[in-house]
Amino acid sequence: MSWFSDLLGPFEGFAVTLRQIGKGRRVTRKYPEEKRQKPERFHGRHVLNRYDNGMEKCIGCELCAGVCPAECIYVRGADNPPDDPVSPGERFGFVYEINMLRCIFCAMCVEACPTQAITMTHLFEFSVTDRDDAIYTKDELLVEPDGTPNHPQPDNPLIDLGELREGDGWLRATSPAGRREYEGVVAWTPSARTGTPAAELGQSAERDEDAEDSDG
Numbered sequence: 001m002s003w004f005s006d007l008l009g010p011f012e013g014f015a016v017t018l019r020q021i022g023k024g025r026r027v028t029r030k031y032p033e034e035k036r037q038k039p040e041r042f043h044g045r046h047v048l049n050r051y052d053n054g055m056e057k058c059i060g061c062e063l064c065a066g067v068c069p070a071e072c073i074y075v076r077g078a079d080n081p082p083d084d085p086v087s088p089g090e091r092f093g094f095v096y097e098i099n100m101l102r103c104i105f106c107a108m109c110v111e112a113c114p115t116q117a118i119t120m121t122h123l124f125e126f127s128v129t130d131r132d133d134a135i136y137t138k139d140e141l142l143v144e145p146d147g148t149p150n151h152p153q154p155d156n157p158l159i160d161l162g163e164l165r166e167g168d169g170w171l172r173a174t175s176p177a178g179r180r181e182y183e184g185v186v187a188w189t190p191s192a193r194t195g196t197p198a199a200e201l202g203q204s205a206e207r208d209e210d211a212e213d214s215d216g
Contacts, residue, residue: 032158038122043105045123047149050192054145056086057117058093064109072102096138116188122163147193
């Protein structure tokens with residue numbers, strides 16, 4: 001019977017597949033018509049934010065570039081003009097570039113930023129045909145004075161720009177490291193895009209009740 005086993009050998013790998021045919025529900029989606037809901041702290045395309053008064057949050061400190069493990073961020077700061085300051089600090093981000101071909105979307109830049117200038121959106125469906133277009137400059141990353149994000153690529157049926165405009169991405173968390181003393185406490189500054197973010201609940205029932213009572 002060895003010849004028979006040798007004959008069936010290449011098909012034995014399909015045994016699991018054949019046994020599962022017709023069982024259970026389908027878990028695939030008809031992409032791109034159907035898309036899954038992204039987690040609140042999804043690591044998508046970056047944006048540079050403004051304060052709710054329109055001033056830029058980036059102060060050109062280069063901490064994001066220093067902490068980036070892929071070395072894909074380049075920042076150069078400049079002194080603020082005394083008569084027309086760009087940011088509330090002494091300096092602002094004069095040059096800001098991210099090479100998206102090298103970025104690993106780890107969000108360490110978001111953690112390192114002292115002013116919550118850089119955050120990540122839910123948009124991940126963006127591609128380029130020219131490598132130079134993958135280097136996002138400050139012109140593409142910085143939101144408009146009203147908080148509307150920019151997107152340099154042309155219209156694409158796969159791109160949902162609503163995911164670029166939605167929320168502050170990773171920075172929605174307001175209870176760092178799960179510490180219960182921060183439960184229900186807003187830890188982020190207001191932005192032109194989202195205003196003052198709502199405090200997150202769910203890690204401490206006691207703090208949740210206090211936060212809900214204060215809101216009411």
